[in-house]
Amino acid sequence: MARRAAIIGGGVIGGGWAARFALMGWEVRVYDPDPEAERKIGEVMAGAVRALPMLFEAPMPARGAISFHDSLAEAVEGAEYIQESVPERLDLKHKVYAEIQGACDPGAVLASSTSGFKPSQLQEGAARPGQIVVAHPFNPVYLLPLVELVPGEVAAPDILEKAREILTGIGMYPLHVRAEIDAHIADRFLEAVWREALWLVKDGIATTEEIDNAIRYGFGLRWAQMGLFETYRVAGGEAGMRHFMAQFGPCLSWPWTRLTDVPEFTDELVDLITEQSDAQSGHMSIRDLERLRDDNLVAILRALKMQGAAAGRLIRAQDDRMRGPLEETVPMVTVRRVVPVDWTDLNGHMNEGRYGQVFSDASEELMTHVGADQAYIDAGNSYFTAETNIKYLAETLAGEEIFVETRVTLGEGKKLRLWHEMKRASDGEVLATGDQFMLHVSLETRRSCPPLDHVRENVERLARMHAEA
Numbered sequence: 380m381a382r383r384a385a386i387i388g389g390g391v392i393g394g395g396w397a398a399r400f401a402l403m404g405w406e407v408r409v410y411d412p413d414p415e416a417e418r419k420i421g422e423v424m425a426g427a428v429r430a431l432p433m434l435f436e437a438p439m440p441a442r443g444a445i446s447f448h449d450s451l452a453e454a455v456e457g458a459e460y461i462q463e464s465v466p467e468r469l470d471l472k473h474k475v476y477a478e479i480q481g482a483c484d485p486g487a488v489l490a491s492s493t494s495g496f497k498p499s500q501l502q503e504g505a506a507r508p509g510q511i512v513v514a515h516p517f518n519p520v521y522l523l524p525l526v527e528l529v530p531g532e533v534a535a536p537d538i539l540e541k542a543r544e545i546l547t548g549i550g551m552y553p554l555h556v557r558a559e560i561d562a563h564i565a566d567r568f569l570e571a572v573w574r575e576a577l578w579l580v581k582d583g584i585a586t587t588e589e590i591d592n593a594i595r596y597g598f599g600l601r602w603a604q605m606g607l608f609e610t611y612r613v614a615g616g617e618a619g620m621r622h623f624m625a626q627f628g629p630c631l632s633w634p635w636t637r638l639t640d641v642p643e644f645t646d647e648l649v650d651l652i653t654e655q656s657d658a659q660s661g662h663m664s665i666r667d668l669e670r671l672r673d674d675n676l677v678a679i680l681r682a683l684k685m686q687g688a689a690a691g692r693l694i695r696a697q698d699d700r701m702r703g704p705l706e707e708t709v710p711m712v713t714v715r716r717v718v719p720v721d722w723t724d725l726n727g728h729m730n731e732g733r734y735g736q737v738f739s740d741a742s743e744e745l746m747t748h749v750g751a752d753q754a755y756i757d758a759g760n761s762y763f764t765a766e767t768n769i770k771y772l773a774e775t776l777a778g779e780e781i782f783v784e785t786r787v788t789l790g791e792g793k794k795l796r797l798w799h800e801m802k803r804a805s806d807g808e809v810l811a812t813g814d815q816f817m818l819h820v821s822l823e824t825r826r827s828c829p830p831l832d833h834v835r836e837n838v839e840r841l842a843r844m845h846a847e848a
């Protein structure tokens with residue numbers, strides 16, 4: 380049975396949480412008094428369904444259902460994890476916790492999305508303060524893995540541990556914020572950068588677009604992969620961090636920042652920023668911008684995944700968690716995945732080279748299944764492909780789910796031949812076929828040789844099974 384999460388407040392952030400939990404196989408119950416909540420979450424979900432599965436090579440769990448409830452008590456019933464994402468008002472959050480704690484399982488995690496309140500402020504006056512933690516996410520919650528997990532002094536250790544296990548399980552990176560502080564860690568940076576940017580616009584130094592360009596063409600790219608301190612260590616050259624600090628330390632007392640002042644949020648400043656923002660991005664709807672943002676984030680995260688770096692490492696780990704053993708059906712389903720946005724070409728469909736990659740992935744899955752796995756390869760044996768014949772039968776587009784059915788058509792001594800059919804999941808249409816001939820090789824001599832007994836026996840067994848069916 381699917382595990383159950385409750386989402387209290389289904390706006391921008393609650394919608395993102397609902398989508399992430401549901402896509403990771405959880406049953407999700409939502410409570411939000413806004414009559415538009417279901418429609419709004421539907422929009423967020425549509426974006427998430429397109430984007431999140433593109434990150435993974437492994438099949439995602441069966442999607443959990445999202446249901447909408449008229450009462451908060453009904454929504455939290457039976458939930459192991461409750462995420463509060465109501466507006467950033469302390470009195471409202473307190474009122475909502477009283478209602479939640481009157482109805483929920485005392486062992487459930489009660490987590491708040493708050494951008495700035497400390498757990499001690501949220502826990503004040505609660506029936507069970509130890510149940511409440513901060514789990515501060517980043518928009519879009521379904522794609523960005525960071526969640527600041529702040530227990531404060533009184534959150535119960537088992538609640539904290541449970542929150543950590545659940546958040547990791549849904550592919551997030553719970554950053555344990557050990558001491559509570561207003562606005563946690565990341566929002567301190569965002570607030571500082573935001574404040575500085577407001578000054579630059581107010582003082583007529585730069586437009587909103589120029590500021591965005593200053594970020595996205597330069598240091599924004601560095602931050603996504605190395606953060607701040609590692610980046611500056613490299614910037615110190617061979618002499619490293621110490622040299623960097625010696626060179627740039629004095630600037631801290633030069634007028635390089637106006638951070639200590641708060642720009643007054645006058646109507647004039649709000650109008651100026653709104654006008655510049657309209658001129659910069661007003662030609663696109665919010666949904667178009669969200670889609671652009673998501674496609675770019677997917678491409679960046681997949682590139683980091685290839686490198687095994689930063690957030691890409693987490694996606695690899697999630698792939699490993701989601702990848703299960705192959706089932707010995709005839710034919711065998713060797714690949715089940717979504718076409719990612721970085722696999723498409725000028726024609727807007729999956730590039731022909733990727734068909735080869737999908738069939739190669741299918742063969743690797745089958746190799747692993749028969750015992751020619753990484754350990755076998757490390758010990759000096761493997762299969763090499765000698766010939767592949769691909770027929771391209773239909774187009775497939777980014778975001779579509781595909782799967783590959785594989786049959787062993789020959790398994791004799793060092794010869795292994797596979798017949799792959801790539802199909803679209805929504806209608807079963809065959810998109811391509813791949814006829815692949817492989818030879819078992821010694822990685823020492825780089826020449827063909829018979830496989831070890833256990834691999835040979837497995838290959839022959841599958842070949843017999845597939846021939847009989």
Ligand SMILES: NC(=O)C1=CN([C@@H]2O[C@H](COP(=O)(O)OP(=O)(O)OC[C@H]3O[C@@H](n4cnc5c(N)ncnc54)[C@H](O)[C@@H]3O)[C@@H](O)[C@H]2O)C=CC1
Pocket residue numbers: 387388389390391392393410411412413416463464465466467468475492493494495515516517518
């Ligand atoms: N928008 C952002 O960029 C981020 C916001 N947050 C935090 O997430 C929380 C929610 O923010 P947003 O989603 O942006 O706000 P939002 O305004 O988009 O959504 C809030 C939702 O709560 C609902 N709501 C109001 N009273 C309620 C009640 N008594 N019970 C249940 N639902 C109720 C509203 O109808 C609305 O749908 C805030 O604490 C905010 O600080 C955290 C990270 C990023």
Ligand SMILES: C[N+](C)(C)CC(=O)CC(=O)[O-]
Pocket residue numbers: 493494516517518566569
């Ligand atoms: C602006 N904000 C403080 C609500 C931002 C966040 O809390 C995190 C984010 O997603 O940027």
